[in-house]
Amino acid sequence: MKDFNYEVVVVGSGAGGAMAAYTLAKAGHKVLMLEAGRDYDPKTETPMFKTNAQAPLMGAGNVDKDFGFYDATVDGGWTVPNEPYTTGEKSDFMWWRARMLGGRTNHWGRYSLRFSEHDFKGKTRDGLGADWPFEYDELAPWYDKTEALVGICGTNTGLDDMPDSGEGILQPPPKARVPELLVAAAAKKLGIASAPMHRAVLTRPKDDRQACFYATPCGHGCSIGAAFQTTTSLIPMAKATGNLKIITDAMVRSVDVDKSGKVNALTYVDKKTGNDIQLSAKVIILAASACESARLLLNSKNEHHPHGLANSSLQVGKNLMDSTGTGLGAHIPALENRPIYNEDGHTANHLFIPWWGHKQHAKGELDFPRGYHFEINSGFSAPGSGVSGNLQGYGKELKEQAKKYYGAGVYLSLRGEMLPNKNCYMEIDDKVKDKWGIPVVKFHWQWAEHELKQVEHGLKTAKAILENMGATFSQPLPNAEKAILKGGQIIHEVGSTRMGASAKDSVTNQYGQTWDCKNVFVMDAGVFASNPHKNCTLTIMTLAMRNATWLAAQLSSGEL
Amino acid sequence: MAKLIKTEDQLKYQSTMTRRESLKWLGVLSASALLPSIIGCEINDKTVSVASTTGNAVKGHWPALKLTPISAKGYGKDPSMIIPPKSAWPKTLTAEQLTLVAVLADILVPRDGDVPSATEVNVPDVVDEWVSSPYASQQKDRLTILSALAWFDEEAKLRFGHSFINLSVQQQLEIIDDIAYQKDDLTAEFEQINKAFSRLRKLVLAAFFCSPEGTKDLGYLGNVAIAGDYPGPTDEAMLHLNQVLDELGLSL
Numbered sequence: 001m002k003d004f005n006y007e008v009v010v011v012g013s014g015a016g017g018a019m020a021a022y023t024l025a026k027a028g029h030k031v032l033m034l035e036a037g038r039d040y041d042p043k044t045e046t047p048m049f050k051t052n053a054q055a056p057l058m059g060a061g062n063v064d065k066d067f068g069f070y071d072a073t074v075d076g077g078w079t080v081p082n083e084p085y086t087t088g089e090k091s092d093f094m095w096w097r098a099r100m101l102g103g104r105t106n107h108w109g110r111y112s113l114r115f116s117e118h119d120f121k122g123k124t125r126d127g128l129g130a131d132w133p134f135e136y137d138e139l140a141p142w143y144d145k146t147e148a149l150v151g152i153c154g155t156n157t158g159l160d161d162m163p164d165s166g167e168g169i170l171q172p173p174p175k176a177r178v179p180e181l182l183v184a185a186a187a188k189k190l191g192i193a194s195a196p197m198h199r200a201v202l203t204r205p206k207d208d209r210q211a212c213f214y215a216t217p218c219g220h221g222c223s224i225g226a227a228f229q230t231t232t233s234l235i236p237m238a239k240a241t242g243n244l245k246i247i248t249d250a251m252v253r254s255v256d257v258d259k260s261g262k263v264n265a266l267t268y269v270d271k272k273t274g275n276d277i278q279l280s281a282k283v284i285i286l287a288a289s290a291c292e293s294a295r296l297l298l299n300s301k302n303e304h305h306p307h308g309l310a311n312s313s314l315q316v317g318k319n320l321m322d323s324t325g326t327g328l329g330a331h332i333p334a335l336e337n338r339p340i341y342n343e344d345g346h347t348a349n350h351l352f353i354p355w356w357g358h359k360q361h362a363k364g365e366l367d368f369p370r371g372y373h374f375e376i377n378s379g380f381s382a383p384g385s386g387v388s389g390n391l392q393g394y395g396k397e398l399k400e401q402a403k404k405y406y407g408a409g410v411y412l413s414l415r416g417e418m419l420p421n422k423n424c425y426m427e428i429d430d431k432v433k434d435k436w437g438i439p440v441v442k443f444h445w446q447w448a449e450h451e452l453k454q455v456e457h458g459l460k461t462a463k464a465i466l467e468n469m470g471a472t473f474s475q476p477l478p479n480a481e482k483a484i485l486k487g488g489q490i491i492h493e494v495g496s497t498r499m500g501a502s503a504k505d506s507v508t509n510q511y512g513q514t515w516d517c518k519n520v521f522v523m524d525a526g527v528f529a530s531n532p533h534k535n536c537t538l539t540i541m542t543l544a545m546r547n548a549t550w551l552a553a554q555l556s557s558g559e560l
Numbered sequence: 561m562a563k564l565i566k567t568e569d570q571l572k573y574q575s576t577m578t579r580r581e582s583l584k585w586l587g588v589l590s591a592s593a594l595l596p597s598i599i600g601c602e603i604n605d606k607t608v609s610v611a612s613t614t615g616n617a618v619k620g621h622w623p624a625l626k627l628t629p630i631s632a633k634g635y636g637k638d639p640s641m642i643i644p645p646k647s648a649w650p651k652t653l654t655a656e657q658l659t660l661v662a663v664l665a666d667i668l669v670p671r672d673g674d675v676p677s678a679t680e681v682n683v684p685d686v687v688d689e690w691v692s693s694p695y696a697s698q699q700k701d702r703l704t705i706l707s708a709l710a711w712f713d714e715e716a717k718l719r720f721g722h723s724f725i726n727l728s729v730q731q732q733l734e735i736i737d738d739i740a741y742q743k744d745d746l747t748a749e750f751e752q753i754n755k756a757f758s759r760l761r762k763l764v765l766a767a768f769f770c771s772p773e774g775t776k777d778l779g780y781l782g783n784v785a786i787a788g789d790y791p792g793p794t795d796e797a798m799l800h801l802n803q804v805l806d807e808l809g810l811s812l
Contacts, residue, residue: 063634064636065637341793344782394736395668395670399672402765
């Protein structure tokens with residue numbers, strides 16, 4: 001990189017890193033991006049139109065491909081070979097990683113819901129967790145810009161949990177399907193509204209990307225660029241400016257300082273040779289994912305920064321949050337043998353149930369503090385390794401049963417907001433190193449009463465909705481402690497380098513600039529002060545665009 | 561098309577395979593003739609007691625198989641998804657086991673007019689790939705399914721003096737009828753085979769529906785590119801939904 005005079009080094013090529021790099025490159029600043037995984041090209045590597053029959057084990061998931069054979073994740077999943085993590089006593093935590101250009105944006109769910117006014121000032125409202133250092137109004141125009149760039153389908157609903165986008169920003173959503181309409185009707189009877197899901201899937205062409213053709217699950221990746229991933233959008237667009245260069249297979253080991261304690265370099269392992277390479281760096285943006293960025297800061301200890309870099313507040317690794325997750329499904333007799341049509345759609349929710357309880361919260365009618373939403377899983381899905389229904393017998397009657405059950409199941413998935421608590425955090429396990437000799441992360445996790453109460457409420461509500469659809473339940477609902485998924489399992493981990501208004505209790509200011517090191521920024525979900533139930537990626541990108549724009553101005557003015 | 565063929569009074573499952581695979585297959589067949597226990601499967605215990613629901617010991621039999629764990633490697637964390645591995649690990653069922661799987665698969669999913677049977681769309685090969693794979697849940701299924709296969713032969717011999725594939729269809733169905741239904745009066749001796757058979761049933765059905773012919777039979781209409789907007793439900797589907805809403809007292 002001798003001939004490339006970069007101003008900023010970005011660590012990570014996922015949602016935050018790619019948006020930061022794109023924003024800076026567009027503003028005329030030269031950016032060097034480091035990615036721990038291999039190069040990846042969705043145009044040539046995505047298994048479009050492949051059937052499960054063409055995959056080993058009918059596409060079923062396993063330790064090699066946790067989400068099924070065709071999941072886009074490369075060299076990752078719940079485990080990364082020779083790069084372990086550990087957990088503390090009585091702590092269950094699962095950490096999803098990808099080792100590929102574009103990171104987890106290659107397979108994500110593409111659900112793209114804005115946080116709302118309630119979400120930025122939760123502590124002011126109920127005294128719990130932490131406030132963000134700004135209001136919704138500050139972020140609203142950046143959401144518009146991000147949505148316009150990324151391409152989001154959906155509609156403005158006017159619901160209090162779903163702030164409107166600017167006029168003309170959203171692309172039209174696809175039509176709702178039969179089971180979703182039935183769920184919406186069943187929820188309506190309880191006074192609960194449904195709404196078109198907002199998704200980072202193009203329903204109209206944009207830039208070099210085509211509109212969705214409503215086939216091939218987005219989790220496989222998208223060779224036509226309809227489903228947003230940085231590898232078909234921000235990264236090629238940033239490269240086209242001539243201001244972005246990328247080094248893949250570069251696992252960053254440490255952020256380094258000069259004699260005065262000022263950050264001036266970083267060291268990465270070239271995974272192809274195993275050699276350490278030090279790069280000088282004027283400004284560094286960490287966007288390696290919430291827990292990798294926090295790990296890197298904690299591993300970058302030196303005499304000037306004895307608790308790890310940018311950790312004078314001792315908050316690095318603390319305040320770790322995921323979304324709560326659970327769900328309830330049922331067989332819906334009324335949907336048996338219904339007329340078959342192509343229900344692939346854009347291969348995920350066309351409708352969902354947004355959080356409806358802000359007014360109940362305000363009146364103090366709920367025994368848990370924060371909201372959740374339901375995603376609706378249903379439909380005539382592509383045949384795979386599983387067949388649903390309690391099937392009996394054999395022969396003609398067996399096939400008839402299977403066909404009767406086909407498309408007659410509905411599963412409601414809860415995704416909710418958790419609050420930070422002192423038992424949920426990550427630190428460095430000083431006894432275990434990965435294959436590169438880098439000390440690994442140790443997770444500590446314990447759900448609190450808030451989350452369990454929320455899950456209990458959600459299961460009861462899901463049951464009521466399903467019962468309105470004619471479902472019957474022979475078993476009582478599981479208790480919340482059993483039903484709640486593990487920490488990390490929803491893959492919405494945030495908060496480990498949170499932003500705030502004060503250097504005393506936060507790691508960065510409102511621009512993701514670390515309080516302790518002015519030339520080190522965090523632009524992944526680590527900076528989240530809270531973890532609203534609305535899925536983190538859209539807000540990661542929105543913050544990265546806003547904060548990289550601020551950084552660009554700092555660079556141009558000579559402030560940095 | 562794959563099929564069950566009868567040669568010299570011997571029923572045999574014949575897969576549809578490429579020439580290279582067939583050569584490999586022939587190799588396995590000749591080797592298995594020399595080494596009956598090539599898969600490391602041996603039946604240790606012909607009869608065991610199983611506890612009945614009332615707590616009394618009931619005479620039944622369940623093969624205690626000692627299986628050599630599959631030592632093959634998986635396909636790893638970065639397999640090509642464009643050209644998936646054709647055969648990611650060696651298949652392990654013997655010709656006899658494969659034939660029994662084929663007979664059972666065709667009892668589960670027989671030919672139905674123009675719709676082929678499970679065996680005709682290579683379901684036994686998929687079952688073989690499944691039980692031969694090194695992953696945890698498949699290894700668990702391997703024990704279940706291989707035990708079920710051994711049970712069918714034991715039961716056939718106890719009842720009729722022949723292995724299962726050599727019984728008449730009527731005799732085969734007599735056994736199947738006893739074990740293929742979850743019912744209150746399911747005899748305790750059949751509880752284990754009922755569960756194991758359920759697993760095989762779902763695996764066979766899944767493999768059948770995954771095949772192009774099975775997918776068509778199921779009725780799945782997706783995985784085709786649509787030009788323009790997603791059309792949504794058909795008129796017929798909406799008509800049905802409206803009836804359902806009426807019946808449930810719901811409205812959109």
